[in-house]
Amino acid sequence: VQLVESGGGSVQAGGSLRLSCAHSGFNPNFYSMGWFRLAPGKGKEREGVAGVSSDDITDYAESVKGRFTAFRDSANNTMYLQMNSLKPEDSAIYYCAATPEGPNVNSAARLNPHFMDSWGKGTLVTVSS
Numbered sequence: 001v002q003l004v005e006s007g008g009g010s011v012q013a014g015g016s017l018r019l020s021c022a023h024s025g026f027n028p029n030f031y032s033m034g035w036f037r038l039a040p041g042k043g044k045e046r047e048g049v050a051g052v053s054s055d056d057i058t059d060y061a062e063s064v065k066g067r068f069t070a071f072r073d074s075a076n077n078t079m080y081l082q083m084n085s086l087k088p089e090d091s092a093i094y095y096c097a098a099t100p101e102g103p104n105v106n107s108a109a110r111l112n113p114h115f116m117d118s119w120g121k122g123t124l125v126t127v128s129s
Contacts, residue, residue, distance in 0.1 A: 001025040001118040003096045008123030011086055019081040019123060021096030026118075028074045029054055030101050034110050035070055035081045037092035038122075046095060050081060051110025059107040064090075086127045093122040 007019040019035070032053045036046040050070035051059040058070055069082040079096060097116035099105060109115040 001098060003098060003118060003120035005094060005096050005120045005123040008094060008125045010126045010128065013086060013088055013127055013129050015086050015127070016082070016084045017086065017125060019083070019094055019096075019125075021079040021081075021120060023077050023079065023096070023098065026098065026100075028072065028077065031098045032101055032105050032110050033072065033079050033096065033098045034116060035079075036095045036097055036113055036116075037090075037125075038095070039089075039092040042092075046113040047092075048111030048113065049094070051107065052079060053105075053110065054101050057107070059110050061111060083125070086125075088127045088129045091125060091127045093124050095122045096120040 002024045004022045011017055034051040035049040037049050038046045049061050052070050052072050067085045072079045097119050099117045
């Protein structure tokens with residue numbers, strides 16, 4: 001499994017960014033995927049941002065609902081995170097992750113880093129006020 005994030009950068013508060021996660025080495029029809037983030041100085045555990053199941057069920061952290069949209073383009077083996085109305089507190093390294101579908105992989109699991117099997121290296125998002 002290989003996951004490669006791109007699209008991070010610096011933006012002012014209120015702006016937008018779209019992150020991409022190019023993936024290979026697995027059949028996306030049998031995997032859930034998610035976006036996670038780790039803010040500088042906020043400990044070592046990644047925070048779940050958005051999850052997308054193999055049949056496109058999406059879940060979001062409360063802090064990003066209404067501002068972020070996650071979606072998958074399985075034909076092109078890419079997952080995206082559209083981030084609008086960005087806030088300084090959204091600044092973080094954003095990671096893409098994937099895990100095989102299973103009976104325990106539900107909405108909560110897709111936002112829990114402990115349920116994810118494979119990770120990308122991350123892309124940095126910086127939002128200035």
